[in-house]
Amino acid sequence: MSAKHSKGRQPRIQPGASAHSIGIKDRLNSWAQQHQLVAVETLMRLLTKPFGSIMTWLVIAISLTLPGAMWMTLDNLSQLSNRFQASGSMSVYLKPAVTDSDAQALLARVENMPGVADTRYISADQALAEFRATSGLGEALDLLPENPLPGVIVLEPELSLPQSDVIALAESLRGESRVETVELDTAWLDRLHALLALSERIVWVLGALLALGILLVVGNTIRLSIAARVDEIRVTKLVGATNAWVRRPFLYTGLWFGMVGGLVSWVLLAIGWVLVSGPVEDLAALYGSEYRLLPLSAGAALVLLLGAMLLGWLGAWWSVVRHLHQIEP
Amino acid sequence: MPMVRFDGVSKRYPGGTEALSNISFELARGEFAFLTGHSGAGKSTLLKLMLQMERPSKGQVFVDGDCVNTMKSSLVPFLRRKVGVVFQNHQLLFDRTVYDNVAMPLLIAGYQPAEASRRVRAALDSVGLLGYERRNPIELSGGEQQRVGIARAVVNKPRLLLADEPTGNLDPELSEEIMKLFLRFQQVGVTVLIATHDIALIERMGHRRLILEHGALHEREAYVR
Numbered sequence: 077m078s079a080k081h082s083k084g085r086q087p088r089i090q091p092g093a094s095a096h097s098i099g100i101k102d103r104l105n106s107w108a109q110q111h112q113l114v115a116v117e118t119l120m121r122l123l124t125k126p127f128g129s130i131m132t133w134l135v136i137a138i139s140l141t142l143p144g145a146m147w148m149t150l151d152n153l154s155q156l157s158n159r160f161q162a163s164g165s166m167s168v169y170l171k172p173a174v175t176d177s178d179a180q181a182l183l184a185r186v187e188n189m190p191g192v193a194d195t196r197y198i199s200a201d202q203a204l205a206e207f208r209a210t211s212g213l214g215e216a217l218d219l220l221p222e223n224p225l226p227g228v229i230v231l232e233p234e235l236s237l238p239q240s241d242v243i244a245l246a247e248s249l250r251g252e253s254r255v256e257t258v259e260l261d262t263a264w265l266d267r268l269h270a271l272l273a274l275s276e277r278i279v280w281v282l283g284a285l286l287a288l289g290i291l292l293v294v295g296n297t298i299r300l301s302i303a304a305r306v307d308e309i310r311v312t313k314l315v316g317a318t319n320a321w322v323r324r325p326f327l328y329t330g331l332w333f334g335m336v337g338g339l340v341s342w343v344l345l346a347i348g349w350v351l352v353s354g355p356v357e358d359l360a361a362l363y364g365s366e367y368r369l370l371p372l373s374a375g376a377a378l379v380l381l382l383g384a385m386l387l388g389w390l391g392a393w394w395s396v397v398r399h400l401h402q403i404e405p
Numbered sequence: 406m407p408m409v410r411f412d413g414v415s416k417r418y419p420g421g422t423e424a425l426s427n428i429s430f431e432l433a434r435g436e437f438a439f440l441t442g443h444s445g446a447g448k449s450t451l452l453k454l455m456l457q458m459e460r461p462s463k464g465q466v467f468v469d470g471d472c473v474n475t476m477k478s479s480l481v482p483f484l485r486r487k488v489g490v491v492f493q494n495h496q497l498l499f500d501r502t503v504y505d506n507v508a509m510p511l512l513i514a515g516y517q518p519a520e521a522s523r524r525v526r527a528a529l530d531s532v533g534l535l536g537y538e539r540r541n542p543i544e545l546s547g548g549e550q551q552r553v554g555i556a557r558a559v560v561n562k563p564r565l566l567l568a569d570e571p572t573g574n575l576d577p578e579l580s581e582e583i584m585k586l587f588l589r590f591q592q593v594g595v596t597v598l599i600a601t602h603d604i605a606l607i608e609r610m611g612h613r614r615l616i617l618e619h620g621a622l623h624e625r626e627a628y629v630r
Contacts, residue, residue, distance in 0.1 A: 102517070314458075318479070318513075
């Protein structure tokens with residue numbers, strides 16, 4: 077024993093009373109402080125010793141990047157399809173008997189209709205000349221007694237015009253006496269939309285599976301860290317730690333796993349975007365479009381990060397609930 | 406109201422062995438008593454019943470007026486904060502300093518850092534280890550480690566101090582020092598119960614003795630030195 081002790085000083089410890097004099101406000105403060113302390117401590121532990129958990133981060137990040145990338149792609153496709161929808165042009169075929177001057181009069185009227193952005197008249201003769209030039213059937217056409225092609229007005233609706241109004245416009249043109257038929261090509265757009273809806277559903281299913289994967293990975297990592305701290309948990313429970321107190325560091329660790337994984341997946345998505353957006357612009361240029369690949373929207377990125385944190389927390393919770401009650405002093 | 410009351414307590418383990426049978430006794434507030442008996446007589450079981458580390462098969466255990474065996478598990482942490490425990494294998498954590506080991510009950514109970522620091526120093530002072538705060542317990546001798554364990558048990562100013570073979574690994578001289586330390590806590594009003602099979606030491610110290618033999622309790626009143 078130390079010299080200090082052998083002097084036989086009386087202990088300064090006083091019993092009981094003051095141990096229970098902590099007020100509600102102090103308790104709240106200390107609860108908040110506890111959270112802050114545990115949050116910082118677990119984050120520092122993760123960041124200063126990243127090698128133990130780097131695999132977990134990467135698995136989370138990749139699991140997030142896959143649906144994130146698909147989401148980004150779909151976002152872009154639906155933006156594109158919106159443009160197509162707005163430019164759903166229509167062909168107004170005139171009756172064979174309609175003369176050029178009648179057609180010009182109709183054209184002038186159609187031009188002034190609400191919702192019409194642009195019109196172009198292709199007379200029957202022009203159409204025949206075009207067909208002769210592109211089809212290579214010139215001599216066969218000469219044998220026909222008269223021009224079989226009708227005159228056409230090609231009509232571009234305004235970009236902002238909703239699809240229902242475009243259809244209404246087509247209907248009203250169909251009612252014109254000089255109009256044979258109106259062709260509005262929306263079938264392929266409908267198919268594209270159906271395809272997009274299907275892809276979106278696939279992204280959700282895939283996302284749900286990968287989310288389950290994240291839960292399992294975080295749960296397993298937390299299980300290992302619980303196993304590594306069994307002694308500590310026993311001692312803390314022995315000196316009066318509540319279950320919440322014991323859970324807390326593990327739940328924060330799960331939260332940080334999710335956050336770091338989410339941030340890494342942002343980086344991966346950004347790299348992917350940089351790699352792909354160049355070729356996409358080149359491709360768009362070949363179609364005469366100035367289309368640019370959109371990055372993941374801020375909202376989606378936030379959802380991704382918060383979702384990852386929630387998943388990390390849930391994974392930790394799942395693991396803690398399963399394993400912690402088995403550890404009793 | 407006594408600090409501890411056992412009321413017809415039996416403990417039977419699933420295998421069928423009866424560790425304790427029909428135990429009844431009381432410990433008054435501020436009392437100092439030894440719990441003896443050969444190893445395997447049920448001393449540890451009896452201590453564990455007071456912390457709900459075990460539950461009795463029959464009978465009731467009261468600590469500080471609360472019935473422990475029927476206590477909701479959500480309230481058990483608050484019971485354990487009132488009771489300091491010292492083990493033979495001292496249960497220290499070697500991945501942190503002496504200070505952090507001793508401060509643990511205070512952190513859990515939600516003390517402010519300044520107050521906690523003051524109390525940790527006071528507790529270390531009372532076991533003669535002031536100045537050891539930054540050391541790792543693994544560097545310390547067996548007796549010093551045991552005293553760190555005692556400091557941790559008393560840092561929260563418990564009303565009841567339980568010790569399970571606290572001198573098991575120590576030589577007689579150190580054992581006596583440790584026992585004197587426990588006596589000092591009793592002198593300031595803490596109720597102390599020490600389980601030990603070190604009969605020679607108990608004979609020297611006097612005090613009340615609870616003797617466990619094959620699960621049954623015999624009592625020998627304190628005989629004054």
